[in-house]
Amino acid sequence: MGEARDIALIGFGAIGRALAADLGRDPGYRLAVLTRHAADLPPDLRALPDVDALIAARPALAVEAAGQGAVAGYGPALLEAGISLVVASTGALADTPLLARLMRAAEAGGARLIVPAGAIGGLDYLAAVAGVEGARVRYTSRKPPAAWSEELRALGHDPSRLGAPVVIFEGSAAEAARRYPRNLNAGLAVALAASGALAGVEVVADPEALGNTHEIEVESAAGTASLRFANRPSPGNPKTSAVTALSLAQAVRRHFAPLVI
Numbered sequence: 001m002g003e004a005r006d007i008a009l010i011g012f013g014a015i016g017r018a019l020a021a022d023l024g025r026d027p028g029y030r031l032a033v034l035t036r037h038a039a040d041l042p043p044d045l046r047a048l049p050d051v052d053a054l055i056a057a058r059p060a061l062a063v064e065a066a067g068q069g070a071v072a073g074y075g076p077a078l079l080e081a082g083i084s085l086v087v088a089s090t091g092a093l094a095d096t097p098l099l100a101r102l103m104r105a106a107e108a109g110g111a112r113l114i115v116p117a118g119a120i121g122g123l124d125y126l127a128a129v130a131g132v133e134g135a136r137v138r139y140t141s142r143k144p145p146a147a148w149s150e151e152l153r154a155l156g157h158d159p160s161r162l163g164a165p166v167v168i169f170e171g172s173a174a175e176a177a178r179r180y181p182r183n184l185n186a187g188l189a190v191a192l193a194a195s196g197a198l199a200g201v202e203v204v205a206d207p208e209a210l211g212n213t214h215e216i217e218v219e220s221a222a223g224t225a226s227l228r229f230a231n232r233p234s235p236g237n238p239k240t241s242a243v244t245a246l247s248l249a250q251a252v253r254r255h256f257a258p259l260v261i
């Protein structure tokens with residue numbers, strides 16, 4: 001095996017910890033973490049105090065699992081410096097001027113901005129049929145009330161005693177990602193893959209939801225598809241599905257793989 005590849009993680013919360021544990025078991029990777037809480041890192045992880053230190057470390061790839069602010073704050077500089085970036089906080093890309101800036105930076109630096117599947121799957125299918133005439137995609141996010149405590153209280157509901165599903169939002173993926181930056185990244189990933197074919201997004205707090213559920217319905221001249229993901233919440237954050245960290249680990253492996261599936 002060749003020398004270990006340096007990977008820089010940004011953020012060390014629910015996803016960052018799970019991702020570090022996953023990639024950390026693989027001798028093919030050496031990890032460093034940009035975090036505001038360096039003292040909380042296990043001794044085998046190197047702390048990066050700021051984005052300049054990250055760029056100076058010249059990692060083979062950076063992975064953001066921090067928040068929309070980190071994508072906007074660090075993304076352009078990393079990409080311009082030629083460091084490809086996997087973003088978990090895909091909702092940040094609802095900001096079209098930021099997305100354009102990131103794409104210009106990636107082009108200038110010869111790097112890639114990578115949107116992983118995250119909490120869902122099937123983005124390849126959506127992208128393949130998006131241009132087919134009449135293609136129409138709908139996305140529904142259905143999470144248990146614990147993921148929507150504040151929003152339910154604001155609507156006059158007690159999250160611990162919700163008797164029936166409550167629709168929190170209906171509208172565009174971009175507006176959903178702006179309003180709910182911690183809960184609607186998957187909707188924006190669907191929007192990027194499905195492009196103009198995404199007809200709408202619905203967000204539901206559901207006491208019967210078996211975990212964080214994502215439903216994608218597709219109709220086009222190529223056929224129909226019903227995708228449904230019933231995800232276990234991450235132990236560290238009920239808004240975040242545990243599978244997201246697995247998806248990011250997969251995006252890292254895929255980036256370097258000689259066989260891409």
Ligand SMILES: NC(=O)C1=CN([C@@H]2O[C@H](COP(=O)(O)OP(=O)(O)OC[C@H]3O[C@@H](n4cnc5c(N)ncnc54)[C@H](OP(=O)(O)O)[C@@H]3O)[C@@H](O)[C@H]2O)C=CC1
Nearest residue numbers: 011012013014015036065066067088089118119182185240
């Ligand atoms: N694409 C997808 O399908 C999914 C995306 N996500 C998104 O992934 C991101 C991470 O999720 P999760 O791990 O659950 O969140 P957590 O809140 O558990 O962790 C985020 C961590 O990032 C740190 N952080 C925030 N901003 C910065 C910054 N500018 N620089 C360094 N560290 C920072 C926070 O620390 P501090 O205390 O310093 O703020 C915190 O420790 C979120 O934006 C989330 O919405 C989540 C699920 C699915």
Ligand SMILES: O=C([O-])CC(=O)C(=O)O
Nearest residue numbers: 119183184185186212241
């Ligand atoms: O983890 C999930 O189920 C999805 C999520 O939070 C998001 O899309 O932001």
